[in-house]
Amino acid sequence: MAFPVEEKQGFSVVMLDGEVDLNRSPDARKVILTCLKKMKHVMVDLSAVEYIDSSGVASLVEGFQYARSNNLEFGLIGVSESAMSVLRLARLDQVFRIYVSLDERLAHGS
């Protein structure tokens, strides 16, 4: 798969990177949904994302919605400045759970 996944502390951490655009969003979507369909809690690491367009955002929204209706946790960690500005502009920072890192999420407890 184009984007790696690491199993850490009960979460599947999906590592997105580079440009998450119309070409690569289908891969991002597939990786995220595959983890969720295995009933894994998912954190998407956006620290290496240089650019994300609306199709990339749509993949994240889809993961968020799938997780919510299956009682799974879905969050974003290490969101890069460029990804954050896109999320803020669309006020999606009000929707997603966003953490500095997986450690910060773990410090919150379950």
Add this chain to the structure above:
Amino acid sequence: MEETVAEHRVRPSDLPAPPKDAIRIVQACSKRGVDSRDLARIVTNDPVLTAELLRVANSAFFGLVSQVKSVARAVTVLGNRALRNMVLCISMRDALRKDAIPGFNIDAYWEDALRRAVSARSLAELAGLDADECFTAGLLQDFGLLVMLYVHPQQIDHWDALSCANPEQRRDLEVELFHTTHDEVGLTLATSWDLPSDLALAMGYHHDGPPEDADRQDVVLCKVAACADWMAAVYRCVDKRVAIQRSRDMLKEYFDASPEQTDYLLQKITASVAEAATAMGMRVGEQLPFDEVLREANLRLAEDNMSYQELTWRLEQTLAERDRLADELQRELDLAREVQKSLLPGCDVRIPGVFGINLSAKAVSGDFYDFYELPDNRIAFCLADVSGKGMNAALLMAKSASLFRCLGKGIHDPGKLLNMLNREIAETSIYGMFVTMVAGVFDRNSGTVTLSSAGHLPALHMGPAALIGEYPAAAPPLGIDPDSQFPNASFDLQGGCLYLYTDGLLEARIGEQRLEEEGLLRLLKEHGHLALEARARAIVDAVLDPAGTLEDDLTLVIIDGGKQHGLR
């Protein structure tokens, strides 16, 4: 009611009860320096297992040099490791009763498992591993599938599809049916039952490869199991040619075996399955000889090697069919485009103080805008962008546009209107699809605008020469969270203009450069002197390349509070 994924999960509590006595023996066998007399004593505690163990140990398949008549003798002759493996094979075979899964004959599963077991055993020499160890791993590696069927007996109808799929297809099908895979469930079971770690690794990692810190021997055992999976598939799956080729490739890569060597091992499977079945007391159907398998595979190959003329003829037919379908699709798209156009204000609709323009990159568009007059000299307006491209976005656009027009005539508060739209769209929308929208009301008497933005790009308020203010989104897009709230912003246009646009405009290129907000502001200033319609067209023309092609849908709406239109 639709089933949720949560109902599919295999939890440790769903697993069948572990064969506790057998596992105690297995664990005792694994202890260093265990006394063979102690071991024999533990085994004889279970008379059924004892009888079965002696029968299996004396079978031709396991081929002991001399017959063993007592457990004590069996322990000495076999050694701890072989004893452990034999006990495991017997107890796992009996872990699920024959009628444990209603409507399913468990023998069908074990026949498949035996093929993997004898395949794995045949690789022992190449792999430098113990033959019985390989046999046991092969027998148990897909046990997770049986457990999934046990936990979800309603999926039994798919057994035929599962049994004739190759290992990769089968795993995909498992994800679809069970939302997990046999290797994952196998690992859960092996952990929960405390099975020996080498076998647990083979059960859990024969598809994805073992973790990096695994023992070298365990890594080889995983490779053996991976090869055994494809070798057994040669006799089971529909496209035998693929399975044969894959077996040859894997044996070459892992054990440097020649294609002839692989074929020889494949050929031996038929006879070995029958022998192993007798030894293990399992019932198997008639086994297809390898010659027959090869004939089937070659038949497919022959189909692929059709004559050139036939290929050309088929190609022509296919192309003609493709053209016919393309024409049909184009007609459908034209109709869809017509319907979409009818949802936007028509060209003949001229309302002083507002103008909109929409260009779509594809036949159908995910962008839309609308405006209409309200009582008291007010105008309701909106501009929106549906996530995604193509027909699904177009359909959601049609729904959103209709809702705006229908509900907006009764609800004149933009925030409340977005609230209603959001609930409607969130209730029925497909995951991952959402709508960013600015909705507002322009009061031509007072020159004020009230607007609310759901995740959309900032609305720009321009004076004659400069930007007066920006109105970014105060709430997320429509269709994501039914509980989102949409605050209003109200302001005086001060004789200036309000510009609403979709990202297609910001991302359009002038030369190599994307327009972005900076470029848009420049264009707005440059063309600010033009009349409303001419200004909108000039801005759009500036970003269209000479061929008029677009990367993304592009929409622009201008609300003009200028006195020159005699609006106040």
